[in-house]
Amino acid sequence: MRTVLHCHPAFPVGPVRPRLFGSFVEHFGRCVYGGIYEPGHPKADEEGLRGDVLDLVRELGVTVVRYPGGNFVSGYRWEDGVGPVRDRPVRLDGSWRSVETNRFGLGEFAGWAAKAGVETMLAVNLGTRGVQEALDLLEYANHPGGTRLSDQRVADGTGDPLGIRMWCLGNEMDGPWQTGHKTATEYGRLAAETARAMRMLDPGLELVACGSSGSGMPTFGEWEHTVLELAYDLVDHVSAHAYYEATPEDPGSFLASAVDMDRMIEAVVATADAVGAKLKSRKRIMVSFDEWNVWYQSRLGDCLPKDWTVAPRISEDAYTVSDAVVVGNLLISLLRHADRVAAACQAQLVNAIAPIRAEPGGPAWRQTIFHPFAQAARHARGTVLQTRLSGPTYETARYGEVPVVDATAVHDADAGLLTVFAVSRHRTEPVPLRLDLAALPGYDLVEHSVLADPDPLAVNSRAEPERVTPGDATGAARRTETALDVTLPPTSWNVLRLRTNEGVIR
Numbered sequence: 341m342r343t344v345l346h347c348h349p350a351f352p353v354g355p356v357r358p359r360l361f362g363s364f365v366e367h368f369g370r371c372v373y374g375g376i377y378e379p380g381h382p383k384a385d386e387e388g389l390r391g392d393v394l395d396l397v398r399e400l401g402v403t404v405v406r407y408p409g410g411n412f413v414s415g416y417r418w419e420d421g422v423g424p425v426r427d428r429p430v431r432l433d434g435s436w437r438s439v440e441t442n443r444f445g446l447g448e449f450a451g452w453a454a455k456a457g458v459e460t461m462l463a464v465n466l467g468t469r470g471v472q473e474a475l476d477l478l479e480y481a482n483h484p485g486g487t488r489l490s491d492q493r494v495a496d497g498t499g500d501p502l503g504i505r506m507w508c509l510g511n512e513m514d515g516p517w518q519t520g521h522k523t524a525t526e527y528g529r530l531a532a533e534t535a536r537a538m539r540m541l542d543p544g545l546e547l548v549a550c551g552s553s554g555s556g557m558p559t560f561g562e563w564e565h566t567v568l569e570l571a572y573d574l575v576d577h578v579s580a581h582a583y584y585e586a587t588p589e590d591p592g593s594f595l596a597s598a599v600d601m602d603r604m605i606e607a608v609v610a611t612a613d614a615v616g617a618k619l620k621s622r623k624r625i626m627v628s629f630d631e632w633n634v635w636y637q638s639r640l641g642d643c644l645p646k647d648w649t650v651a652p653r654i655s656e657d658a659y660t661v662s663d664a665v666v667v668g669n670l671l672i673s674l675l676r677h678a679d680r681v682a683a684a685c686q687a688q689l690v691n692a693i694a695p696i697r698a699e700p701g702g703p704a705w706r707q708t709i710f711h712p713f714a715q716a717a718r719h720a721r722g723t724v725l726q727t728r729l730s731g732p733t734y735e736t737a738r739y740g741e742v743p744v745v746d747a748t749a750v751h752d753a754d755a756g757l758l759t760v761f762a763v764s765r766h767r768t769e770p771v772p773l774r775l776d777l778a779a780l781p782g783y784d785l786v787e788h789s790v791l792a793d794p795d796p797l798a799v800n801s802r803a804e805p806e807r808v809t810p811g812d813a814t815g816a817a818r819r820t821e822t823a824l825d826v827t828l829p830p831t832s833w834n835v836l837r838l839r840t841n842e843g844v845i846r
């Protein structure tokens with residue numbers, strides 16, 4: 341039985357926001373040290389930034405990068421990372437049991453972000469610190485000059501203000517693992533007062549209140565409700581975080597992880613709108629899904645360092661084809677909610693839980709999960725269309741009955757392009773997909789790109805960096821008068837690009 345995807349250009353979800361293709365650089369494992377920054381590496385520039393990694397970041401199509409954490413930020417003193425490097429203190433980072441040299445800080449990150457061509461999303465520490473330190477950081481980063489902290493930035497070598505618009509008010513404050521963990525009321529009050537004070541310095545900031553660190557948290561829902569009741573008028577976004585991992589006994593649920601992301605986004609939006617309705621506010625809070633990925637957290641205990649070292653290898657997961665299909669499906673979920681998800685950051689960028697791997701003194705390469713991200717970032721241009729999928733389903737232990745095929749469609753009317761992103765969660769058989777093109781008559785297939793492999797556990801590695809790359813299945817498609825029929829291989833990520841031959845439709 342085939343799946344049919346229906347869409348119509350008259351029914352949009354909303355424009356594709358560039359910030360959906362965000363990423364995350366935390367002082368975590370080898371993401372910074374030995375990742376984006378490795379002085380002395382043959383490909384590093386005069387600032388110690390790895391050029392090969394920068395090239396891959398640009399190819400990935402990342403638009404915005406959250407920095408510097410994550411759990412790390414909740415014990416971080418931003419002042420440690422600015423000023424002459426020789427004067428910067430070496431500190432203990434309890435969140436990742438690592439030694440932080442502070443050789444890399446905000447100025448170095450801003451320089452890297454400029455070279456990568458990405459916007460910065462900056463997180464402030466609301467774990468061990470509060471309103472004053474957030475104000476100081478804002479003044480240092482964004483004020484043009486003529487004050488103590490802005491002049492210090494100029495003296496530190498960054499003459500132009502950084503112009504950072506999007507600020508995260510802490511990180512995962514709902515999590516008992518977080519340094520300075522708080523109750524929803526404690527955090528909501530602190531977030532509100534930090535936001536109020538930051539807005540006094542710059543009313544144009546976009547502020548993100550911490551939502552839940554996962555849909556499985558016991559306080560999920562209640563946390564967002566309490567925090568937003570206290571901070572609704574002062575913030576623009578509420579964060580959401582989600583990580584998924586495969587278990588050998590339940591691959592079917594893992595492949596359907598995007599069902600959880602769909603439900604999480606819809607629950608956060610419903611909660612935020614309920615608070616808005618109660619407050620009789622016309623303002624709509626948006627979701628900043630600023631940490632998401634496949635992450636083998638169950639292996640974290642094995643790789644957390646016993647001794648205090650600089651940049652230990654933590655969570656350097658080698659991603660499989662199945663992982664890439666799930667990552668592609670999570671991107672479909674984010675696109676499907678383009679009307680309410682303002683930003684999303686894949687966590688993280690290099691080495692730790694990352695699409696890019698880099699070896700000290702050695703090469704950098706694309707993990708399997710690099711490909712769906714890069715393809716979505718490149719081809720999701722225009723407007724996300726509402727879609728209806730009808731087709732076969734299967735039963736999962738975690739999410740009940742779920743569709744075998746999931747998909748979304750993006751229409752660029754100006755360019756006359758329709759792009760369909762689709763995954764097959766079927767693990768053994770190829771499955772047929774029909775695109776109903778009755779409302780898009782002139783469109784024909786120009787490319788069907790497929791990421792799949794006879795071995796769904798295949799990975800890319802230093803020895804075989806190109807083992808898994810997207811292939812071409814364009815020739816196998818069949819166009820009829822009102823539809824396009826394609827076949828999706830088992831456990832696959834697919835990008836279907838269609839163009840109209842009849843001129844641009846507006």
Ligand code: AHR
Binds near residue numbers: 411512
């Ligand atoms: O991305 C890794 C960690 O996951 C982050 O530091 C934290 O915010 C989350 O729990």
